Amino acid sequence: MSPEADGLHKQPRGRGHGRATQATVAAQAGVTTMTVSRFLRSPGLVSADTADRIRAALQRTGYTPNKSAGMLAGRRSSIVAVIVPSIAHATFSETVQALSDGLQQHALELLLASTNYQPAREERQIRAVLAWSPSALVVTGRMHSPGATALLQQARADGVPVVEIWDFDPRAKDIVQIGFSHRQVGELMAGHLIERGYRDLVYLDNSVPEDLRAHERGKAFARAAGKSGALVRVVAMPRMDPMAAGRAVLQELQATGLPRAMAFSSDFPAAGAWLQAQSAGIVVPGSLALLGFGDYPIAAQLGAGLSTVSVDRSAIGSLCARQLLGQLRPDLFEPVPAGERLVQPRILLRGST
Amino acid sequence: MSPEADGLHKQPRGRGHGRATQATVAAQAGVTTMTVSRFLRSPGLVSADTADRIRAALQRTGYTPNKSAGMLAGRRSSIVAVIVPSIAHATFSETVQALSDGLQQHALELLLASTNYQPAREERQIRAVLAWSPSALVVTGRMHSPGATALLQQARADGVPVVEIWDFDPRAKDIVQIGFSHRQVGELMAGHLIERGYRDLVYLDNSVPEDLRAHERGKAFARAAGKSGALVRVVAMPRMDPMAAGRAVLQELQATGLPRAMAFSSDFPAAGAWLQAQSAGIVVPGSLALLGFGDYPIAAQLGAGLSTVSVDRSAIGSLCARQLLGQLRPDLFEPVPAGERLVQPRILLRGST
DNA sequence: ATGAAAGCGCTAACAT
DNA sequence: ATGTTAGCGCTTTCAT
Numbered sequence: 001m002s003p004e005a006d007g008l009h010k011q012p013r014g015r016g017h018g019r020a021t022q023a024t025v026a027a028q029a030g031v032t033t034m035t036v037s038r039f040l041r042s043p044g045l046v047s048a049d050t051a052d053r054i055r056a057a058l059q060r061t062g063y064t065p066n067k068s069a070g071m072l073a074g075r076r077s078s079i080v081a082v083i084v085p086s087i088a089h090a091t092f093s094e095t096v097q098a099l100s101d102g103l104q105q106h107a108l109e110l111l112l113a114s115t116n117y118q119p120a121r122e123e124r125q126i127r128a129v130l131a132w133s134p135s136a137l138v139v140t141g142r143m144h145s146p147g148a149t150a151l152l153q154q155a156r157a158d159g160v161p162v163v164e165i166w167d168f169d170p171r172a173k174d175i176v177q178i179g180f181s182h183r184q185v186g187e188l189m190a191g192h193l194i195e196r197g198y199r200d201l202v203y204l205d206n207s208v209p210e211d212l213r214a215h216e217r218g219k220a221f222a223r224a225a226g227k228s229g230a231l232v233r234v235v236a237m238p239r240m241d242p243m244a245a246g247r248a249v250l251q252e253l254q255a256t257g258l259p260r261a262m263a264f265s266s267d268f269p270a271a272g273a274w275l276q277a278q279s280a281g282i283v284v285p286g287s288l289a290l291l292g293f294g295d296y297p298i299a300a301q302l303g304a305g306l307s308t309v310s311v312d313r314s315a316i317g318s319l320c321a322r323q324l325l326g327q328l329r330p331d332l333f334e335p336v337p338a339g340e341r342l343v344q345p346r347i348l349l350r351g352s353t
Numbered sequence: 354m355s356p357e358a359d360g361l362h363k364q365p366r367g368r369g370h371g372r373a374t375q376a377t378v379a380a381q382a383g384v385t386t387m388t389v390s391r392f393l394r395s396p397g398l399v400s401a402d403t404a405d406r407i408r409a410a411l412q413r414t415g416y417t418p419n420k421s422a423g424m425l426a427g428r429r430s431s432i433v434a435v436i437v438p439s440i441a442h443a444t445f446s447e448t449v450q451a452l453s454d455g456l457q458q459h460a461l462e463l464l465l466a467s468t469n470y471q472p473a474r475e476e477r478q479i480r481a482v483l484a485w486s487p488s489a490l491v492v493t494g495r496m497h498s499p500g501a502t503a504l505l506q507q508a509r510a511d512g513v514p515v516v517e518i519w520d521f522d523p524r525a526k527d528i529v530q531i532g533f534s535h536r537q538v539g540e541l542m543a544g545h546l547i548e549r550g551y552r553d554l555v556y557l558d559n560s561v562p563e564d565l566r567a568h569e570r571g572k573a574f575a576r577a578a579g580k581s582g583a584l585v586r587v588v589a590m591p592r593m594d595p596m597a598a599g600r601a602v603l604q605e606l607q608a609t610g611l612p613r614a615m616a617f618s619s620d621f622p623a624a625g626a627w628l629q630a631q632s633a634g635i636v637v638p639g640s641l642a643l644l645g646f647g648d649y650p651i652a653a654q655l656g657a658g659l660s661t662v663s664v665d666r667s668a669i670g671s672l673c674a675r676q677l678l679g680q681l682r683p684d685l686f687e688p689v690p691a692g693e694r695l696v697q698p699r700i701l702l703r704g705s706t
Numbered sequence: 707a708t709g710a711a712a713g714c715g716c717t718a719a720c721a722t
Numbered sequence: 723a724t725g726t727t728a729g730c731g732c733t734t735t736c737a738t
């Protein structure tokens with residue numbers, strides 16, 4: 001008996017208004033679903049003749065695989081879940097892009113979720129992505145709500161690799177972190193301004209209240225500058241357009257008295273201040289030095305350039321990808337050695353300091 | 354016989370190194386998986402007593418639902434797939450955010466994919482997201498590869514609503530589009546500059562070659578300005594940092610001769626040009642008028658402000674959400690009337706024109 | 707208010 | 723090189 005012309009095994013299609021399944025394809029190709037499944041995963045395992053018929057059937061039926069069924073039956077998933085504070089923000093998009101690139105080559109897809117810097121939402125998002133049985137989990141930072149911490153712990157217990165990116169705490173031992181020390185950034189910024197001879201300093205923290213990493217930079221800045229005997233004021237201006245915040249702060253300071261130098265939680269408020277200085281005829285850095293953070297494209301465009309602290313955001317993403325591959329396929333890759341998980345921030349001296 | 358203390362039905366957990374399933378919970382609560390499933394979806398359908406025991410069991414086991422299994426069995430998904438040219442770019446992130454907000458309230462989650470403006474990648478991404486059986490599909494723009502078009506057509510045939518965002522072509526009839534006319538934007542920009550009395554114009558197109566929508570704006574600009582008797586040059590500078598491109602172009606023009614006004618494919622190159630004008634002492638708009646597109650935050654920060662064309666990017670997202678809900682739950686919502694699917698661009702007159 | 711049976715589409719672990 | 727059987731975790735449908 002030669003099953004050839006029309007489906008003899010089962011004839012799906014027609015019942016559930018639906019898409020072609022492997023059964024549809026199998027019927028058309030005159031084989032069983034097993035052969036179709038095999039062909040789809042490793043075409044070399046079926047005979048050339050069968051392969052041709054299956055290919056034709058796939059074409060005709062417009063077959064689209066069903067990942068849910070595949071995951072359920074295969075007990076493994078191609079998903080890496082990533083949770084960041086904000087998808088839109090340039091800060092994380094570069095890291096996510098690099099991570100995505102690093103994983104894509106190995107047929108792993110990203111499931112991306114954002115928390116808007118809300119710890120409660122982080123917990124909800126972790127719970128949500130876990131429902132997709134990711135094979136690995138990436139979260140941002142080392143501070144999590146108790147509930148979130150419990151979820152992460154359980155995920156690890158269930159054999160799901162967890163990596164914290166964007167933050168590196170030398171004291172952490174049990175958990176894999178890939179990022180930099182925000183304390184170090186603050187100290188670096190203070191050190192730079194002190195070195196250049198500035199003593200009367202203002203730090204503008206424009207980050208949202210929940211962004212503990214940004215506050216850490218600000219606190220470290222104040223502490224380090226204070227130790228060096230400089231006068232430091234820390235100003236907070238959350239929930240305002242970053243560039244507008246920089247501009248507004250400088251305007252206020254013009255009234256109450258300018259410091260000798262200003263540092264910012266990111267390049268954007270720094271750029272706002274730079275523009276305001278321009279308008280007001282304040283000479284940078286002659287009368288006022290400005291130091292940003294992040295080395296975003298705008299920093300290179302402002303006059304003689306905005307001095308800033310650069311962190312290799314892409315490196316964080318690619319290191320994270322390497323690390324995950326190391327944990328997911330220990331036969332093929334090695335995890336990133338602990339010593340290389342710390343990304344070093346650098347001062348970029350340009351024309352504003 | 355009262356099943357209470359320990360699981361009597363089945364005792365999973367232990368075999369597949371794994372997570373608790375509904376069976377685990379059911380065993381602990383002394384009920385069947387059916388009751389657990391029911392409770393999870395509509396807690397009101399089980400007795401108060403049972404509910405308590407299930408709740409406790411859920412707690413103890415740390416149960417996490419398995420979406421794959423749910424989707425497979427339930428034959429429906431909570432996924433809306435969205436494909437945009439770039440996730441990171443501010444342009445789309447606002448639209449995606451609004452779309453996400455609009456769907457989240459109705460328990461629909463976004464599956465986000467990006468194409469990097471590559472048609473071939475769009476096709477691959479459509480294929481990839483279809484494997485997750487989304488209940489709706491959102492793509493960017495109206496130009497797709499033949500393969501992509503076929504996939505979209507088949508999706509529609511399979512009952513999956515498809516919406517094209519970010520572009521609106523009055524000639525399209527069979528397909529739902531929500532966005533604006535890029536031709537209209539180009540004409541609006543040309544009209545504005547002409548109205549203000551500028552006759553010698555340059556349009557800088559900094560978009561990637563594949564961004565047909567941006568080219569459409571440029572072409573419409575040139576055509577409209579030409580019709581009005583103005584002198585128009587269109588300059589292309591793709592693959593360069595947007596702000597740097599604006600700066601570079603103006604530098605070149607300083608050597609070869611300045612136009613009276615410049616228009617840009619977005620605010621960012623316009624901002625670059627504005628900064629260059631500042632450095633070079635070119636008076637804006639006295640000697641050179643600058644007109645951007647997009648109304649990004651930076652436009653409001655440059656001196657007396659950068660004139661620009663604003664498009665309500667969030668509205669596109671929320672309209673899209675409304676439309677999808679209308680198609681997915683016709684009993685509860687209505688699709689967006691065709692007349693409201695066109696979002697109107699507006700000229701924002703500020704200090705640079 | 708709860709349960710039993712069947713099956714969603716696919717793949718692992720055996721055959722042959 | 724291909725097929726058979728069983729079952730992934732859940733929901734549907736139909737009892738009770």
